[in-house]
Amino acid sequence: MTDILVLTDHDGAAPKKVATQLLTAARGLADDAAALLLGEGAQGAAEKVGAYGAATAYVCDAPEVDAHDTEPKTAALLAALEASGASVVLYPAEPFASDVVARAAARVGGGVIGDVSDLAREGEGIVATKQIFGGDMTSRCTVRPGLPAFLGVKPNAFAASEVGGSPADVVPLDVAFDERATRVRVVEVVEESSGGRPEMTEASMIVTGGRGLGDAEGFALIEELADALGAAVGASRAATDAGWYPHQHQIGQTGKTVAPQLYLGAGVSGAIQHRAGMQTSQRIIAINKDPEAPIFSIADLGVVGDLYKVIPPLIEEVRKRAS
Amino acid sequence: MRIICPVKRVPDTAAEKRMNEADWTVDRDASDPILNANDEWGIEEAMRIKERVDGTEVIALCMGPESAQQTIRKALSYGLDGAIQVTDDAVAGSDAAATARVLAAALAEEEFDLLIMGNQSSDARTTLVPAMLAELLDLPALTFVKHLEVDGERLLAHRETPNGHVAVETSAPAVVSVVEAINEPRYPSFKGIMAAKKKPLEVKDLAALGVDPASVGHAGSATQVLEVTPRPPRQAGAKVEDDGSGQAGATAIADWLAEQKLL
Numbered sequence: 001m002t003d004i005l006v007l008t009d010h011d012g013a014a015p016k017k018v019a020t021q022l023l024t025a026a027r028g029l030a031d032d033a034a035a036l037l038l039g040e041g042a043q044g045a046a047e048k049v050g051a052y053g054a055a056t057a058y059v060c061d062a063p064e065v066d067a068h069d070t071e072p073k074t075a076a077l078l079a080a081l082e083a084s085g086a087s088v089v090l091y092p093a094e095p096f097a098s099d100v101v102a103r104a105a106a107r108v109g110g111g112v113i114g115d116v117s118d119l120a121r122e123g124e125g126i127v128a129t130k131q132i133f134g135g136d137m138t139s140r141c142t143v144r145p146g147l148p149a150f151l152g153v154k155p156n157a158f159a160a161s162e163v164g165g166s167p168a169d170v171v172p173l174d175v176a177f178d179e180r181a182t183r184v185r186v187v188e189v190v191e192e193s194s195g196g197r198p199e200m201t202e203a204s205m206i207v208t209g210g211r212g213l214g215d216a217e218g219f220a221l222i223e224e225l226a227d228a229l230g231a232a233v234g235a236s237r238a239a240t241d242a243g244w245y246p247h248q249h250q251i252g253q254t255g256k257t258v259a260p261q262l263y264l265g266a267g268v269s270g271a272i273q274h275r276a277g278m279q280t281s282q283r284i285i286a287i288n289k290d291p292e293a294p295i296f297s298i299a300d301l302g303v304v305g306d307l308y309k310v311i312p313p314l315i316e317e318v319r320k321r322a323s
Numbered sequence: 324m325r326i327i328c329p330v331k332r333v334p335d336t337a338a339e340k341r342m343n344e345a346d347w348t349v350d351r352d353a354s355d356p357i358l359n360a361n362d363e364w365g366i367e368e369a370m371r372i373k374e375r376v377d378g379t380e381v382i383a384l385c386m387g388p389e390s391a392q393q394t395i396r397k398a399l400s401y402g403l404d405g406a407i408q409v410t411d412d413a414v415a416g417s418d419a420a421a422t423a424r425v426l427a428a429a430l431a432e433e434e435f436d437l438l439i440m441g442n443q444s445s446d447a448r449t450t451l452v453p454a455m456l457a458e459l460l461d462l463p464a465l466t467f468v469k470h471l472e473v474d475g476e477r478l479l480a481h482r483e484t485p486n487g488h489v490a491v492e493t494s495a496p497a498v499v500s501v502v503e504a505i506n507e508p509r510y511p512s513f514k515g516i517m518a519a520k521k522k523p524l525e526v527k528d529l530a531a532l533g534v535d536p537a538s539v540g541h542a543g544s545a546t547q548v549l550e551v552t553p554r555p556p557r558q559a560g561a562k563v564e565d566d567g568s569g570q571a572g573a574t575a576i577a578d579w580l581a582e583q584k585l586l
């Protein structure tokens with residue numbers, strides 16, 4: 001019997017990076033983990049999960065999955081739970097996946113713990129560690145024994161590693177989609193150009209711009225530094241509110257929570273609501289012309305100076321040393 | 324049209340948090356409680372529909388201790404028509420699923436076309452309650468919405484993604500959760516603040532809703548908190564004064580990145 005089912009995100013050809021991390025985490029927790037892949041291209045990607053130790057891959061690539069929002073995926077997840085007998089689901093801690101899981105958990109009376117940064121088996125159960133209150137506190141929690149557990153794991157919480165297993169045994173799921181599964185129709189998927197930059201929540205480095213940039217054009221400089229480092233771009237609320245950068249890049253209490261290897265903030269004061277989204281970053285650099293800016297109290301390296309003076313030579317230095 | 328806005332009372336982010344060590348719940352008396360900011364965006368969106376569609380009624384719904392009435396009045400001051408409060412000692416310690424069960428029980432007694440709520444609460448930050456509520460009420464959900472069009476029963480929403488949006492369509496009744504980009508909430512007017520004091524507030528306990536107290540709160544929550552520990556505060560590291568040309572600052576950062584093996 002399978003212990004853990006991994007909701008495995010894929011790009012139509014292979015599992016996504018966060019999915020390979022989840023599959024690796026599952027391997028450390030159970031003898032037998034299976035993958036669940038949904039939507040167009042799931043078949044092809046499914047075979048590749050074997051390399052990360054999953055012997056079985058449940059697949060549902062019915063057209064309903066992509067044509068409708070959330071609920072066909074919930075139906076497929078419930079079918080996979082039944083087929084596999086798994087009592088634990090690992091899923092990527094991101095909004096759309098958590099919706100799928102929230103519905104499934106409400107249906108089966110399970111417990112959901114999101115934003116998990118570490119997992120450990122303790123006796124019969126799994127204990128999850130997560131940061132709460134914007135990183136002010138650490139919580140260890142679990143799902144009551146005997147109840148299905150849905151655990152949302154943060155990107156990069158685990159390092160992916162291959163075990164070189166043989167291709168997974170692909171099991172097609174036969175899911176009946178009733179009216180409720182198809183009541184929300186996907187009209188259009190609109191992707192703005194990300195300039196080839198990584199997604200903020202998955203990036204290992206993030207360069208963040210704040211009100212100190214003075215205008216929207218300032219973000220061109222932030223992007224240039226980000227590109228030199230291979231980093232994602234973040235923004236404070238002052239910057240997104242002013243319309244200088246899209247809201248989905250906002251870091252903080254009402255934006256995204258990020259914990260990259262490096263956070264570099266320029267022209268960001270470090271208000272508590274901003275810190276709530278970035279203070280668990282592994283390393284923090286701040287550039288601010290005000291020596292009293294609160295961000296300096298949490299920065300590993302603070303530079304008191306004008307960002308428009310410091311960043312151009314910094315871009316040069318980074319390019320020089322990287323080549 | 325009847326719109327219900329679930330709203331939560333949360334501790335102010337800026338305030339120091341304390342945990343009750345007996346059950347690892349937030350000590351809600353230790354900090355100044357406020358209306359969850361995200362729910363203000365939901366209220367604003369509902370009020371814009373009310374202003375556009377004649378005969379629209381907007382009601383707030385809050386599960387929380389009796390003292391949450393202050394927060395409910397704050398919500399009413401935006402011009403809402405009334406509020407429902409569910410309060411009962413037994414709901415303390417409810418996780419997202421148990422919270423959704425209580426809210427769903429309260430909503431089962433109501434007629435409504437839309438639930439419009441924030442995408443997350445600033446304390447629990449689960450984002451789970453909207454989808455769970457939709458599941459329990461057997462309703463479609465449009466979540467993480469940054470743009471909403473309501474045309475009679477037809478709903479069109481843009482769900483925020485990391486690099487754009489997904490446009491989705493359904494019909495009311497439905498659950499909608501909204502993100503910050505959706506609107507700029509108004510400030511309550513003086514008239515609104517005065518009127519809020521007299522708006523109808525219906526208070527219900529679990530018995531009135533027919534909810535078994537053992538199915539909610541601590542005992543009825545599927546998730547259990549084992550331990551909460553404060554994180555050691557971050558220490559300030561090196562601070563370098565730039566020389567005014569930018570070069571000193573740039574070199575300091577590049578050297579440090581190299582030392583940390585990030586370059």
Ligand SMILES: Cc1cc2nc3c(=O)[nH]c(=O)nc-3n(C[C@H](O)[C@H](O)[C@H](O)COP(=O)(O)OP(=O)(O)OC[C@H]3O[C@@H](n4cnc5c(N)ncnc54)[C@H](O)[C@@H]3O)c2cc1C
Binds near residue numbers: 254
């Ligand atoms: C309910 C609520 C939720 C919130 N949620 C968020 C959130 O999710 N994310 C968020 O970021 N904020 C959030 N805020 C807002 C937060 O309180 C701050 O207002 C915001 O973070 C400030 O952004 P900032 O640091 O860019 O701007 P400011 O605080 O104005 O700081 C700008 C900084 O730039 C420096 N500066 C100016 N010019 C230069 C220059 N040429 N070179 C170098 N430095 C320069 C200044 O010294 C200053 O420190 C929230 C607030 C509330 C009430």
Ligand SMILES: Nc1ncnc2c1ncn2[C@@H]1O[C@H](COP(=O)(O)O)[C@@H](O)[C@H]1O
Binds near residue numbers: 426441443453
């Ligand atoms: N106790 C509560 N009473 C009313 N609404 C709530 C409550 N808890 C959560 N909500 C709603 O659910 C949304 C998401 O909260 P959460 O899932 O806790 O992040 C909030 O923005 C509120 O609209």
